[in-house]
Amino acid sequence: MTKLSVNVNKIATLRNARGGNVPNLLRVAADIEIFGAQGITIHPRPDERHIRYQDARDLKKIVTTELNIEGNPNPKFVDLVLEVKPDQVTLVPDAEDAITSNAGWDTLKHRVFLKEVIAKFKDAGIRTSIFVDADPNMVAGAKETGTDRIELYTESYATGYSLNKEKAILPFIEAAKKANELDLGINAGHDLSLDNIQYFAQNIPDLLEVSIGHALICESIYLGLENVVNMYLNKLK
Ligand SMILES: CC(=O)[C@@H](O)[C@H](O)COP(=O)(O)O
Ligand SMILES: NCC(=O)COP(=O)(O)O
Numbered sequence: 001m002t003k004l005s006v007n008v009n010k011i012a013t014l015r016n017a018r019g020g021n022v023p024n025l026l027r028v029a030a031d032i033e034i035f036g037a038q039g040i041t042i043h044p045r046p047d048e049r050h051i052r053y054q055d056a057r058d059l060k061k062i063v064t065t066e067l068n069i070e071g072n073p074n075p076k077f078v079d080l081v082l083e084v085k086p087d088q089v090t091l092v093p094d095a096e097d098a099i100t101s102n103a104g105w106d107t108l109k110h111r112v113f114l115k116e117v118i119a120k121f122k123d124a125g126i127r128t129s130i131f132v133d134a135d136p137n138m139v140a141g142a143k144e145t146g147t148d149r150i151e152l153y154t155e156s157y158a159t160g161y162s163l164n165k166e167k168a169i170l171p172f173i174e175a176a177k178k179a180n181e182l183d184l185g186i187n188a189g190h191d192l193s194l195d196n197i198q199y200f201a202q203n204i205p206d207l208l209e210v211s212i213g214h215a216l217i218c219e220s221i222y223l224g225l226e227n228v229v230n231m232y233l234n235k236l237k
Pocket of ligand 1: 007009010043045070092099100101131189190213
């Protein structure tokens with residue numbers, strides 16, 4: 001069975017918009033676990049525009065499933081992860097000013113760097129994952145770094161799904177085959193949604209974990225809207 005790790009970045013975005021503590025990130029994460037999710041993912045960015053470094057420390061104390069911290073392994077991020085010791089760290093090569101993650105690692109070009117960072121995390125007992133495009137060469141490069149898993153960057157699948165889902169999934173099937181051959185665990189994420197997740201999971205049978213945030217939070221707002229509007233109307237009767 002594939003585990004669902006809910007990315008709570010967007011909860012922190014909403015909280016930060018008013019400067020207070022509503023919604024309460026820790027409460028939301030705990031409730032997401034109560035509702036059955038098997039993990040919590042966060043992606044602290046250097047400007048702390050959503051998840052703050054302190055959130056990572058606080059979440060570590062209350063998450064009872066699996067905490068996955070994603071990010072670009074700059075020195076500050078590496079120190080944070082080694083201090084917090086999440087269950088899993090996912091290395092993502094995003095630029096400081098990136099709106100969101102927009103590419104996987106070139107695991108061949110950055111092999112030496114990745115190998116060093118992966119070794120540090122594994123020595124600390126943290127499971128490692130490397131964010132890669134659906135390209136068997138990049139998967140093979142990831143294996144050389146010593147990582148436990150890869151996370152397939154699913155933006156191209158999500159975009160292609162509505163046009164031609166059979167075509168959109170093909171590179172992911174190939175990349176997953178390569179990962180299986182090399183005994184690498186497979187995670188996936190980015191722009192997965194209620195529309196496209198089932199077909200993805202059906203076609204990538206060894207999928208260990210998906211991390212989903214943006215669509216899941218948007219869907220939650222929309223699916224809850226009618227209920228909440230009616231609750232307000234009842235209060236105003
Ligand atoms: C690695 C990945 O695809 C996600 O972590 C995604 O980048 C979410 O980050 P934002 O919420 O900052 O867009
Ligand atoms: N690793 C992907 C992730 O955590 C969530 O990405 P998205 O669903 O917010 O696009």
